[in-house]
Amino acid sequence: MAELQESRTVPAPVMPPSAVGARPWDEDADEPRITAAIRYLAEHYTEQPSLDALAAQAHLHPHHFQRIFKRWAGVSPKRFAQFLTVEHAKALLRASASVLDAALDVGLSGPSRLHDLFLSCEAMTPGEYKAAGRDLVIRYGVHPSPFGPVLAAVTDRGICFLGFRLTDDPLDPANGLSADWGEATLVEDPAATAGVVAAAFGGVQPDGGLHLLVKGTNFQVKVWRALLAIPPGHVATYRRVAETVCSARAARAVGGACAANSISVLIPCHRVIRSTGVIDGYRWSNPLKRTLIGWESARTAAQ
Numbered sequence: 001m002a003e004l005q006e007s008r009t010v011p012a013p014v015m016p017p018s019a020v021g022a023r024p025w026d027e028d029a030d031e032p033r034i035t036a037a038i039r040y041l042a043e044h045y046t047e048q049p050s051l052d053a054l055a056a057q058a059h060l061h062p063h064h065f066q067r068i069f070k071r072w073a074g075v076s077p078k079r080f081a082q083f084l085t086v087e088h089a090k091a092l093l094r095a096s097a098s099v100l101d102a103a104l105d106v107g108l109s110g111p112s113r114l115h116d117l118f119l120s121c122e123a124m125t126p127g128e129y130k131a132a133g134r135d136l137v138i139r140y141g142v143h144p145s146p147f148g149p150v151l152a153a154v155t156d157r158g159i160c161f162l163g164f165r166l167t168d169d170p171l172d173p174a175n176g177l178s179a180d181w182g183e184a185t186l187v188e189d190p191a192a193t194a195g196v197v198a199a200a201f202g203g204v205q206p207d208g209g210l211h212l213l214v215k216g217t218n219f220q221v222k223v224w225r226a227l228l229a230i231p232p233g234h235v236a237t238y239r240r241v242a243e244t245v246c247s248a249r250a251a252r253a254v255g256g257a258c259a260a261n262s263i264s265v266l267i268p269c270h271r272v273i274r275s276t277g278v279i280d281g282y283r284w285s286n287p288l289k290r291t292l293i294g295w296e297s298a299r300t301a302a303q
């Protein structure tokens with residue numbers, strides 16, 4: 001079980017406020033339509049759908065769709081589709097190698113201003129872990145995001161959950177929250193969690209940064225801390241993360257720790273992929289993992 005870890009400031013895995021398209025995601029009535037088209041593109045990227053086909057998914061005129069898509073991603077739909085391929089993932093692994101080595105070394109050894117937004121990460125004590133949130137008040141809210149509705153949850157000690165809806169059931173993410181924190185008192189309070197979503201997807205930096213409260217084993221916490229050092233627009237293999245945490249032989253266990261991560265995007269488990277370039281094993285669905293990598297690649301390229 002997790003011992004209480006010393007709070008450490010690390011580079012955050014979100015885009016800075018100056019990033020292309022950075023803004024709260026509920027400002028645009030077209031966002032749900034774009035989300036539908038993005039989901040379709042992630043599931044059919046090997047077919048390289050045409051602009052007309054994607055616009056039809058969004059129920060928008062192709063010209064209007066192209067304009068708002070580029071505002072969303074910083075690149076055209078055709079260019080974005082290229083960021084979803086295995087070939088791009090392999091190229092991203094090659095390009096990320098030297099950057100990742102430096103980021104992991106710095107991220108695990110002390111503060112670094114690689115990014116504008118910072119996170120501090122605290123793990124629960126063994127007693128708190130066993131209590132499953134007893135005596136803990138968790139405030140949660142469901143908010144729009146570029147990838148559909150997300151549920152964010154916070155405690156007085158930090159963010160404890162950020163999850164995507166996987167089904168049409170509006171309570172889907174809440175079920176995951178309940179599974180992780182079964183004994184906690186849950187209070188619906190969207191006002192308390194709106195800033196979390198704005199920071200995760202819009203790069204809006206809150207005063208004082210963001211604080212995470214994680215619940216996991218010692219090994220899982222070490223993996224999650226390592227993931228925080230991977231910059232946006234870069235990826236790592238499970239083996240490389242395992243080498244950083246303990247040994248390359250622990251690559252499979254790193255995959256298990258990624259799957260157990262309850263704070264998506266902010267703890268960027270989506271940035272860990274197979275050495276072959278295959279993108280899978282994501283708690284929130286493989287197409288979404290592919291989309292997140294493509295989104296970050298596109299926004300990085302657009303800068």
